[in-house]
Amino acid sequence: MSEDTRSELYAELAAVGPYGVRPGHALITMVEPHPGHEYAYNRWYEDDHYYAGAMAMPWMYAGRRWVATRELQLLRYPGESAIARPVTAGCYLSTYWITDGRYAEHMKWTVAVNRRLNRDARVHHERTHVFTAFQDHERTVYRDGPAGPRDVHALDHPYAGLVLEVIDAESAERRARLLEWLGTRALPGRLAGSPAAMVTVFRPTPLPGDRMTYVKQVEGVDTRLTLLWFLETDPRECWAEHFTGLDEEVAESGLGRVELVAPFIPTVPGTDRYVSELRGG
Numbered sequence: 001m002s003e004d005t006r007s008e009l010y011a012e013l014a015a016v017g018p019y020g021v022r023p024g025h026a027l028i029t030m031v032e033p034h035p036g037h038e039y040a041y042n043r044w045y046e047d048d049h050y051y052a053g054a055m056a057m058p059w060m061y062a063g064r065r066w067v068a069t070r071e072l073q074l075l076r077y078p079g080e081s082a083i084a085r086p087v088t089a090g091c092y093l094s095t096y097w098i099t100d101g102r103y104a105e106h107m108k109w110t111v112a113v114n115r116r117l118n119r120d121a122r123v124h125h126e127r128t129h130v131f132t133a134f135q136d137h138e139r140t141v142y143r144d145g146p147a148g149p150r151d152v153h154a155l156d157h158p159y160a161g162l163v164l165e166v167i168d169a170e171s172a173e174r175r176a177r178l179l180e181w182l183g184t185r186a187l188p189g190r191l192a193g194s195p196a197a198m199v200t201v202f203r204p205t206p207l208p209g210d211r212m213t214y215v216k217q218v219e220g221v222d223t224r225l226t227l228l229w230f231l232e233t234d235p236r237e238c239w240a241e242h243f244t245g246l247d248e249e250v251a252e253s254g255l256g257r258v259e260l261v262a263p264f265i266p267t268v269p270g271t272d273r274y275v276s277e278l279r280g281g
Contacts, residue, residue, distance in 0.1 A: 021152050024100020029132040030090035037126035038275050044124040057109050059102035062155040066093040066264035069277035076262045083260040090130035091278045133218045135202035142198045143191040161231035162264045169256040172222040178255040194242045195233040202226045235263035
């Protein structure tokens, strides 16, 4: 006899509440596998956790994994970062979109599933969460206006790279001004003529009190913005021209401080490509 799944509840749940496709929320998680466990971590995450701990859950409808080889890690700045200590920490980045208005429902499911996975010894503990947060979408800025893929497509479109940028403001009021400046002036200017097709801007939300203990509570809930730059070329090919000086630009505005600018390339699902390139010689 099959296990009781309370399947009758699914029809009731699907019939109510928001069910649009807008990425109203995101999970953005940057993780450092412990030395010597890189291959085991990659296979666990890709073969099991990406699906059982993320994509199989209700309202999480798109996902993508990214990797920073040692060469990419060494491009990061600033050297003194409030996010990553050292700034090279965090080889892997996973990004997921969650349906707008479904954050609370998703969180109830994810806490329960991750407790179950941990109990069933399906959690790889030889890793450190460097930067893990659920986030609310604030805005998306496009390089080409209405043409091209939208933010709903960003994790499925074959982008060649991604840049994670984290900015801290001094207060909630400053963050609101920072968001406006980014959306109307800074980001459109940077995007024009660049290999970045879009930038999605998010703000972190606090994790629930019953989260797994190995994930620390989110910092900067009232003051932080997280930006994802989606690139049509490998970040190494455009770094010097298009992605240096982001910290200076923000500092000159007087609205915040850039705490991390970190480039990534997409993983190749089902393979261990790039694992051998994570560490220095």
